Each structure stands twice: as C-alpha cells, then as structure tokens.
Amino acid sequence: MGTIGNAVSQESGFKLVGFSNFVRTNPRSDRFKVKRFHHVEFWCSDATNTARRFAWGLGMPIVAKSDLSTGNLTHASYLIRSGDLCFLFTAPYSPSISAADNLPPSATASIPTFDRASCCAFSATHGLAVRTIAIEVEDAETAFRTSVSHGAKPRAEPVLLENRAVIAEVQLYGDVVLRYVSYKSTSNVTADSPDSWFLPRFEAVDESSSFPLDYGIRRLDHAVGNVPELAQVVSYVKQFTGFHEFAEFTAEDVGTSDSGLNSVVLANNDEMVLLPMNEPVFGTKRKSQIQTYLEHNEGPGLQHLALVSEDIFRTLREMRKCSFVGGFEFMPSPPPTYYKNLKNRTGDVLSDEQIKECEELGILVDRDDQGTLLQIFTKPVGDRPTIFIEIIQRVGCMLRDEQGKVYQKGGCGGFGKGNFSELFKSIEEYEKTLEAKRVSQPTTM
Numbered sequence: 001m002g003t004i005g006n007a008v009s010q011e012s013g014f015k016l017v018g019f020s021n022f023v024r025t026n027p028r029s030d031r032f033k034v035k036r037f038h039h040v041e042f043w044c045s046d047a048t049n050t051a052r053r054f055a056w057g058l059g060m061p062i063v064a065k066s067d068l069s070t071g072n073l074t075h076a077s078y079l080i081r082s083g084d085l086c087f088l089f090t091a092p093y094s095p096s097i098s099a100a101d102n103l104p105p106s107a108t109a110s111i112p113t114f115d116r117a118s119c120c121a122f123s124a125t126h127g128l129a130v131r132t133i134a135i136e137v138e139d140a141e142t143a144f145r146t147s148v149s150h151g152a153k154p155r156a157e158p159v160l161l162e163n164r165a166v167i168a169e170v171q172l173y174g175d176v177v178l179r180y181v182s183y184k185s186t187s188n189v190t191a192d193s194p195d196s197w198f199l200p201r202f203e204a205v206d207e208s209s210s211f212p213l214d215y216g217i218r219r220l221d222h223a224v225g226n227v228p229e230l231a232q233v234v235s236y237v238k239q240f241t242g243f244h245e246f247a248e249f250t251a252e253d254v255g256t257s258d259s260g261l262n263s264v265v266l267a268n269n270d271e272m273v274l275l276p277m278n279e280p281v282f283g284t285k286r287k288s289q290i291q292t293y294l295e296h297n298e299g300p301g302l303q304h305l306a307l308v309s310e311d312i313f314r315t316l317r318e319m320r321k322c323s324f325v326g327g328f329e330f331m332p333s334p335p336p337t338y339y340k341n342l343k344n345r346t347g348d349v350l351s352d353e354q355i356k357e358c359e360e361l362g363i364l365v366d367r368d369d370q371g372t373l374l375q376i377f378t379k380p381v382g383d384r385p386t387i388f389i390e391i392i393q394r395v396g397c398m399l400r401d402e403q404g405k406v407y408q409k410g411g412c413g414g415f416g417k418g419n420f421s422e423l424f425k426s427i428e429e430y431e432k433t434l435e436a437k438r439v440s441q442p443t444t445m
Helices: 047-058 095-100 116-126 140-149 230-241 289-297 312-322 336-340 342-346 352-361 417-440
Strands: 034-043 062-066 075-082 085-092 129-137 154-161 165-173 176-183 217-226 244-249 261-267 274-280 301-309 364-367 371-377 388-396 398-400 406-408
Touching: 034 116, 034 176, 034 217, 047 062, 047 075, 047 085, 047 312, 085 116, 085 217, 116 129, 129 140, 129 165, 129 301, 140 154, 140 165, 140 176, 140 230, 154 176, 165 230, 217 289, 217 388, 230 244, 230 261, 230 274, 274 289, 289 301, 301 312, 312 352, 312 371, 312 388, 336 342, 336 352, 342 352, 342 364, 352 364, 364 417
Parallel strands: 034 085, 129 176, 217 274, 301 388
Antiparallel strands: 034 129, 062 075, 075 085, 154 165, 165 176, 217 301, 244 261, 261 274, 364 371, 371 388, 398 406
C-alpha cells in the first residue's frame, strides 16, 4: 500500500523518487504503434439522458447513434463529439427484445464486445463510470496479441467490423478496459458518416434534431485512474504497452497536511496518450481522497478525464452558465491570495486581464520548465464522489512535425503540481459537507 513519502515495492524494485528527482526521458519503447486517444465509453443504465446531460454540460453535440432506430436490439449507444474528443454512452436493452426475433444477444450490437450482464453489474457496482479508454493503433490485432504475450489480461479477442475496423480489449485496471481500434482503410471517410470515421453500424444524428453546441473543447489530454497499489498496476501497464514514465509525484510533492497521494504518469512514444495513475497514502489526518474514491467506486477505476480547450475562458463562461441547469458544478475557487501571487508566477505569460479572468472563473494556473497549464475541476459528475472532469489549456511548447505542421508537445506545462494542494483543500472541504450530516445522524437500535 502507499505510505507517506516514496512508494516502494520490494518485489518489483519499483520506487518513486518524487517530482524533483525524477529525470524525464523518452526511450520510445512502445510495443506497437499508438496513434491517439480514440474515444471514451461510459456504461450506464440510461444512455439517452446521460448523453444529453454531458452534451449540454460540455458543449458536445450528439452526432451519432446506434439504437432501436438503427436496428440495434442489444444496446443503446449515443456518441457526443467536439473536435477530436468523443464520448460514447451505452446502456442495455431488455434481452427479451432480441429473443423475440430468435437472435443471439449480440447479433445486432454495434459494439460486439458489449455484454448486458456485465454492463448491469458494472453500473450496479460503480454507478456512473467509464468502462473503456479506447486508443487508435496501427493494427488492433497486433496490439492485442503483443499485449497478451507481455502479460495483459485479455477481455475481448479482435473482432473485424464489416471488413473496415478492428477492435479488441485488454484489462487496464479494475473493471476498466483498454480498447484498441484500427482501420483497414482510411479511404471514403466522410464527416457526415460516423460509420466511416467512428465505427460501423453507427448512424449520424439529424443535425436539425441536435441543438448546435460548441464550448471550445477539442481533445482528451489525459485519463486518470485510481488504484489501491501503484507499483503493481504501473508495472503491469508498462510491461504490456511499453509506455514510459512521463512524470511522477509523491505525497511530499502534492499533498496537504491533511491528505495526499502518490502518482505516476505513463505515456506513449509521442507523449500524446497520457495515462496517470494514483494511489492513496495513509497515516494522514484525513482519509486520502483516493481512498474515498476506491470505497465509493468499490475498487479501482477512472477518476477523471482532462479535456483540452482551445480557449479556456470561453469554455468556462459557457459551462458555468449551465452549472445549475443540467450542466456541471465546479470545485470552490481558491482564496484571493492565490491570484495576488499569480502575477509573480505567470506574469510573463498571462496578461493582467487574463489573470483577472482566471480569478473570476476560478481557474488555477501552474507551469513547468517548458510551458504553462491553466486548469479547473468539476465536482463529481454523478451521485457518488468518484468521477469528475478537468478542463485545461496548455500554453507553449509549439513544434513542427516532419511535414511542417505546427503542433503542441504533449504534457506541456505539466499536470498542475503547484495546484494540487489547492485542489486537495477544495476536495477536503467538499467531503466535509458530505460527512457532516452523516456524523449528526441519530443512532437507532
């Protein structure tokens, strides 16, 4: 288990050295070609309303569907999209629907790895939660076979979808799977045909029936998991993917006097697929927020998704308009002293007007030796104090690829090390509000 300070696993020799002593290197050790994050899939009990809530709250219109209207008798799936960011929401139909037509349960499913019993059990155990992190790879079958041969636990064998796309799944941590997606051909891809750019058997949603939304969110930056023991999971994921350590933090780096965590960030070769993982620490005044998550989630799972905005000020203004009318609420803003000190830390990057906007919107700012990070966190998005959303904008680290196209280096500005204590304080205060009523409840015989 984690302890205050460096985490050590005697069996694996794994040891966290902390942020200051960590030396970033990129051995380019991926075991298979990884292109990008492809999509994130939530398993839920009601895909329609969950998708609409996220669409409204994040400014991501529903663009594709696979449900009864498209001939899917197994599950309802709705895809919301903004830029390169895709969230898929999936819920089961009654098995009697397929049975009435004498069809096997998965005959009409657009996601052949979907299983109704597993989905129901997943929702009952975890509440609203992410089931799948999908990454696009050059060859999903190769990625799957290579992963399994290096210790990955298989969850779904490669499946060819209508001779165009291949998907396969391995266990990531807990009940979360890593889904590999690849395409046999990239020809005939059209924007209005999601079965060409997403997955077969998905149909476009009529634009006239979808409210136009765009708050400026563009892609998934990183997907963070919480686990009981970091060394074991990090070693497991590194072994089958070949991903390298991009950053690490210990309780001394990012904790408060009350609680903390240990964290490692894994990255692929081009460092655009970032998978941070946290473990709780013990012996602090309060229970670690990671431990609280593990208890409410009933085990390991995805803690939060960091979404990149092209203009975080516009994104936050739009999102805050929706906070109490079907959108997402945000963690309390830091005290005024935080922003008084901000000019000394980031005055060469942010103007006085931008710093003022940060204070008005509750945006946190941090930087590393390469760039600057602007970030803000929502409160938990469901009934349980588990999964939440982070909105970020990275500033700096602009490079050119071999074709001369300008792009931003992955992880530019870090992961908000300097803001962890402020975030922890907000979470601690939020958790205190949940505990107050519970403590005051009268005991019964």
